[in-house]
Amino acid sequence: MREPKSLLLALLSICLVATWVYHLYDKSLYSDRLIEKVPVRDSLAIAHAIQDSLQQIYSESLAELDSTRNTADSIKDKLSVRVIELNRLKAAINGIIKNRYATQKDLERARNHINQMKTLMGEMSNENIGLEVEKTRLQATLDQLSGEMVTLQSSIDKLGKENKELSHMVNMASTFILSDMKFNVVDVRKNNKEIATDQVSKADKMIISFMVKNNILRLPSADVYMVVTNPVGRVIQNSIWNSGNFITPKGETIAYTIRDHFDYEKGDLKKIIYTITPDNFFAGDYHLKVFHNGVIIGDAIQKLQ
Known part of the structure; x- marks a missing residue:
């Protein structure tokens, strides 16, 4: 211009x-x-x-x-x-x-x-x-705001971890505490005397025993599942023992050997004992796992040779 x-x-x-x-x-x-x-x-x-x-x-x-x-x-x-x-x-x-x-x-x-x-x-x-x-x-x-987002993310991660730990504690609190667990293979002598053995040729039956207790939750009744697997990894089951399957809270189906259902008062020390007689015994490791509310509360191994 x-x-x-x-x-x-x-x-x-x-x-x-x-x-x-x-x-x-x-x-x-x-x-x-x-x-x-x-x-x-x-x-x-x-x-x-x-x-x-x-x-x-x-x-x-x-x-x-x-x-x-x-x-x-x-x-x-x-x-x-x-x-x-x-x-x-x-x-x-x-x-x-x-x-x-x-x-x-x-x-x-x-x-x-x-x-x-x-x-x-x-x-x-x-x-x-x-x-x-x-x-x-x-x-x-x-x-x-970006800085506060980082702080908030850190807080959420921390809270998530604490919630996970708390959830684990609650789950543990809702299960029994197992003690004094015994898993033996025995040889039954002619006088009905039972002697623990680790020899396949002398094995006659298995005896499972343990104590359970819960001091926190009121449980009017409870179910405890015992899972025994033989050396080839197969769960030992028998209709006489009412063997079957149970489903964990996570939706997993697990085969069990014995289910024990019983009434329970908070704080009581409950003793559980079972004897099972498999059709055959094999050399190797027999595994026992005890479940309550889908959680393993105890396990043991018995070796036969």
Whole structure:
């Protein structure tokens, strides 16, 4: 816009100089000529043309200024909308962070909000308008929120670990404590005297015995499962012992050898003893596992040779 203005001003100066030269020349001939009108029509026409051009430049400048102002207002409106959205996201994130019972799903939602804030801030940066102060403040808030997210994540991880430990303690509290466990293979002599043996050729039967107790929970009745496996890993079962399968709280199906159902009073020391006689004995390790509420509360091994 400066070059047209400079050209018009130069043209105006030349015209003015020409007008003054003309007037001086006219005065030098004044005494020899009759009084007549000074021909200034051309100079006035040029002056009017210059005025019209200046008016056009001024109008174009105003139009350009209005366009710039409208563009700035439009950008400012867009930025205002984004600032409102940023404040909404920030409030949502603060709500999650201040929630003592925030879950992992809440954290994922907070992370999504932070990513949305980053996207909006990137758009604000691309507009490159005078909201740098707001952007800087929001960036500081974003950094602070990110730090608080790390702290909150750490707290949730710690809480999850504590809950897992507590859950384990509760599960353990709901099961019996087993003690004085014995798992023997015996040789029955002619006088019915039972002698423990580790010889396959002398093995006649197995005797399982142990004590169970729970001092915490009231259990009106209880089930204890005994699982005996032979050296090839097969569970020893017999319909006479009411052998079958039970399902753990985790949904796992386990075959058992013996199930003992009994009434129970909290704090009582309950003795359990069973004798089983497999069809055959094999050399190797026999394993015994005792379950209560799907948890192994005791195990033993008897080796035969």
